Amino acid sequence: MRVVCNGNPALRVKSLPVMSVTDEIRELARRMIVTMKENELPGVGLAAPQVGINKRMIVIDTRPTGRKEKRSEKKKQLSPGEMLLNPLMPLALVNPEILSTSAETETCGEGCLSLPGVEGDVTRPARVLLRAMLLDGKEVMVECGGLLARCLQHEIDHLDGILFYDRIPKEQQEAANDIMAELAAEEAMLASAQCKA
Numbered sequence: 001m002r003v004v005c006n007g008n009p010a011l012r013v014k015s016l017p018v019m020s021v022t023d024e025i026r027e028l029a030r031r032m033i034v035t036m037k038e039n040e041l042p043g044v045g046l047a048a049p050q051v052g053i054n055k056r057m058i059v060i061d062t063r064p065t066g067r068k069e070k071r072s073e074k075k076k077q078l079s080p081g082e083m084l085l086n087p088l089m090p091l092a093l094v095n096p097e098i099l100s101t102s103a104e105t106e107t108c109g110e111g112c113l114s115l116p117g118v119e120g121d122v123t124r125p126a127r128v129l130l131r132a133m134l135l136d137g138k139e140v141m142v143e144c145g146g147l148l149a150r151c152l153q154h155e156i157d158h159l160d161g162i163l164f165y166d167r168i169p170k171e172q173q174e175a176a177n178d179i180m181a182e183l184a185a186e187e188a189m190l191a192s193a194q195c196k197a
Ligand SMILES: [Zn+2]
Pocket: 111, 112, 113, 114, 154, 158
């Protein structure tokens, strides 16, 4: 599946809830996981609008990768969400919602497969209470911290038409504006090519 970039209208609308988990939804999840993994950038999450489909579903894989990361992860106290979900990753979450957030925040650099070349610092709540459905129809409600909490907020933003660019400081936005414009021009070209075909 092609990951759509800045300028594609699918990235700027509110996506609709998934009514029931059908074979079609499971197939979409499978293809999104492949798409997230095959990128040269290690994608830790992908939202359905990023493949041009405005449905409320995301796929995530925020497990520690490198040996060093794994070691530092061991020392950290994992949140209940990481303990529950890490063994299930890569994982699709249907109709994910954040029910509440911690007052404590963390600022961290982010990137996005739909905004290649753009980076910036985003301040977000450090912990969130997630409610979502899994592909087997089970509902989970769990407190998530660490990279998982950040990734969930970034991906759920996509379902509401929000990009991390919207949340970075003004001077970082200004620094990214040339790249944002280039990406939008490429998307416009692809869209008009598709119309002609
Ligand atoms: Zn993103």
